Amino acid sequence: MIFNVVNKDICVGSIKIRAIASSSLLLVGDTKTIQLASAFDTPPESLIVGPLVSVAPKG
Numbered sequence: 428m429i430f431n432v433v434n435k436d437i438c439v440g441s442i443k444i445r446a447i448a449s450s451s452l453l454l455v456g457d458t459k460t461i462q463l464a465s466a467f468d469t470p471p472e473s474l475i476v477g478p479l480v481s482v483a484p485k486g
Contacts, residue, residue, distance in 0.1 A: 446482075
C-alpha cells in the first residue's frame with residue numbers, strides 16, 4: 428500500500444463548539460507531537476458515580 432499525504436493551506440473562518448467532553452482536543456491543521464495532561468482537583472470521596480443525565484439542547 429502506498430500512502431501519499433499532500434499538505435496544503437487551510438483557512439478556517441470560524442469554529443462553533445456546542446459541547447465538550449471530559450477529555451477533549453480541538454486540532455486545526457497538523458502537528459508532529461501532541462502532549463496531553465489532566466488534573467483532577469476534586470477529592471475522590473466527592474465523586475458521584477451514577478446514571479448519566481443528558482443535557483437538553485438550547486432552542
